[in-house]
Amino acid sequence: MKAALRVIIFIFFASLAAIGQFSLISAWPSWFGQINLVLIFLIFTLFFFGFRVALWAAFVLGFWLDLISFQFFGFFIIVLLTTAGLAQLMLKNWLTNRSLYSFFVLILAATILYNFLVACLFYFTAADYTRFFLVQKDFWLALFEQGAWSLLAALLSYHLVAALNRKLQPFFLEPKRFS
Amino acid sequence: MVKLKRYKTLLVWLVVFGLLVFLHGAHVLRPVENFLSLITKPLSGYLYSVGRNFNHNYTARQNQTDLTTRLDTLEKQVAELTVANANCQETATENVKLRAQANFLATNNWRAVTAGIIGQEGAAEAGEASRDLVINRGANDGLRIGLAVADPSGTIVGKITALKDTSARICLTTSLGCKLAAMVQNQSQTQGVTDGDLGLTIKMNYIPQTEKINAGATVVTSGLGANIPRGLVIGRVKEVRSESNAVWTDATIEPLVDFNNLTIVSIIIP
Numbered sequence: 001m002k003a004a005l006r007v008i009i010f011i012f013f014a015s016l017a018a019i020g021q022f023s024l025i026s027a028w029p030s031w032f033g034q035i036n037l038v039l040i041f042l043i044f045t046l047f048f049f050g051f052r053v054a055l056w057a058a059f060v061l062g063f064w065l066d067l068i069s070f071q072f073f074g075f076f077i078i079v080l081l082t083t084a085g086l087a088q089l090m091l092k093n094w095l096t097n098r099s100l101y102s103f104f105v106l107i108l109a110a111t112i113l114y115n116f117l118v119a120c121l122f123y124f125t126a127a128d129y130t131r132f133f134l135v136q137k138d139f140w141l142a143l144f145e146q147g148a149w150s151l152l153a154a155l156l157s158y159h160l161v162a163a164l165n166r167k168l169q170p171f172f173l174e175p176k177r178f179s
Numbered sequence: 180m181v182k183l184k185r186y187k188t189l190l191v192w193l194v195v196f197g198l199l200v201f202l203h204g205a206h207v208l209r210p211v212e213n214f215l216s217l218i219t220k221p222l223s224g225y226l227y228s229v230g231r232n233f234n235h236n237y238t239a240r241q242n243q244t245d246l247t248t249r250l251d252t253l254e255k256q257v258a259e260l261t262v263a264n265a266n267c268q269e270t271a272t273e274n275v276k277l278r279a280q281a282n283f284l285a286t287n288n289w290r291a292v293t294a295g296i297i298g299q300e301g302a303a304e305a306g307e308a309s310r311d312l313v314i315n316r317g318a319n320d321g322l323r324i325g326l327a328v329a330d331p332s333g334t335i336v337g338k339i340t341a342l343k344d345t346s347a348r349i350c351l352t353t354s355l356g357c358k359l360a361a362m363v364q365n366q367s368q369t370q371g372v373t374d375g376d377l378g379l380t381i382k383m384n385y386i387p388q389t390e391k392i393n394a395g396a397t398v399v400t401s402g403l404g405a406n407i408p409r410g411l412v413i414g415r416v417k418e419v420r421s422e423s424n425a426v427w428t429d430a431t432i433e434p435l436v437d438f439n440n441l442t443i444v445s446i447i448i449p
Contacts, residue, residue, distance in 0.1 A: 027230025
C-alpha cells in the first residue's frame with residue numbers, strides 16, 4: 001500500500017513537472033523561460049533515488065511531453081532515456097562520491113547532453129538544413145542560461161536534501177587525517 | 180545466458196518503448212491519449228495564463244526606464260492620429276451599415292472557433308524567433324492545417340501548422356517561416372509575401388520596385404493563400420527598404436498585436 005502510494009505521488013509530481021514545463025515555464029520571459037524543470041527532476045531523481053527510478057522518471061516525463069508536444073511520438077522519451085543512461089554512466093565511472101560538486105558536474109553535463117540531443121533530433125526532423133544549431137547564437141545562449149538555472153537548482157535541492165539526510169558527502173572531500 | 184540476464188532490463192525497456200510507439204502509430208492508444216489531453220488542458224491553460232501574467236509584469240518593469248522617451252514620441256503620434264481618427268469615424272459609420280447589410284460572415288460562410296492558448300513550443304536554438312503556440316482545439320473541432328488564427332480584435336496572429344485531435348500548433352506572424360500572402364492597402368493594392376523576422380517584426384518581401392508604399396500603410400491578407408480569407412489585418416508598414424539595383428523591395432511591418440498578452444484566439448474557418 002505504501003509502495004503504491006509512493007508510485008502514485010512520484011507519477012503525479014513527474015506529470016506536474018512535464019505539464020509545468022510545457023505550459024507555465026514556456027510562458028515566462030526569455031531568461032526565466034530557460035528553466036528546464038524536466039531535466040532538473042530527472043537528474044535529481046537519478047542522483048538521490050538511483051538509476052531505476054530515474055528511468056521511470058524519464059519515461060513518465062517523456063510520455064507527457066510527447067503527448068502534448070508536436071514532435072514525433074517518442075522524441076522526448078528517447079532524449080530523456082538517453083540522457084539518463086549517459087548521466088548514469090558518468091555517475092558510475094567518474095562521479096562516484098555524492099558531493100555537491102559531483103552533482104554540479106552531473107547536472108551540467110546532463111544539460112549539455114539533453115540540449116544537444118534535442119537540437120540534433122530537431123534539426124534532422126524539421127528538415128530545415130540551412131540553420132545548423134551549432135552555429136546559432138541562440139542555441140549557445142539558451143544552453144548557458146539553462147546551465148545556470150540547473151546549477152542553481154542543484155545547489156538548492158542538494159542543501160535541502162542534505163538537511164534532511166546525512167548520507168551525503170560535504171562539498172569538498174576532506175582528506176583523512178592520521179594521528 | 181549470463182550476458183542476456185545482464186541486458187534483461189535494457190531489453191525490457193526497449194520492448195516497452197517499441198510497443199508504445201507501435202500502439203501510438205496504430206492509433207490504438209488514441210482514446211487514452213485524448214482522455215489524458217482532455218484532463219490536462221484546463222491545468223495547462225491556467226498555468227499558461229499565470230506564466231503570461233508574470234511575463235507581462237516582468238516586461239512592464241523592464242520597460243519602465245524607456246517610458247519617458249516613448250511618451251514624447253507617443254504624444255506626437257496621438258496628435259496625428261486624432262486627425263486621422265476623425266476621418267476614420269466617418270468611414271467606420273458607413274462600414275457598420277454596409278456590414279449589417281452585407282452580413283459579412285454569413286455571406287462568406289465563415290465561422291470562428293474560439294481557443295485558449297495552453298503552451299509554447301519551439302527549438303531552443305531558434306530562440307524567440309520561432310516559438311509556436313499550442314491551443315486547446317484540434318481536428319475534432321473542425322480545424323485543419325493552414326487556417327488563419329486571429330486575436331479577439333480580428334487581427335491575424337498566425338496560422339495553424341500542425342494538428343492533433345484535441346490540440347493544434349500555430350506559428351505567429353513574427354515567427355520565421357510563417358508566411359502569409361499579403362496586400363498593402365494603397366492605391367495599387369501591392370501584393371507580397373510576409374514572413375516573420377526574429378520573433379519581433381514581420382517582413383514583407385517580393386514587392387516590385389515600381390510599387391509605391393508609404394510608412395503607416397495597413398497590410399492585410401490578400402486572400403491568395405489557401406484557407407486564409409482576404410482582409411485580415413496583419414500590421415502597419417514601419418519602414419521600406421529598396422536598393423536601386425535590386426529587383427524587389429522589402430518592407431518591415433509592425434504587428435498590431437501584443438503577443439505577450441495573448442491567451443485567447445479565434446480560428447477562422449472559411
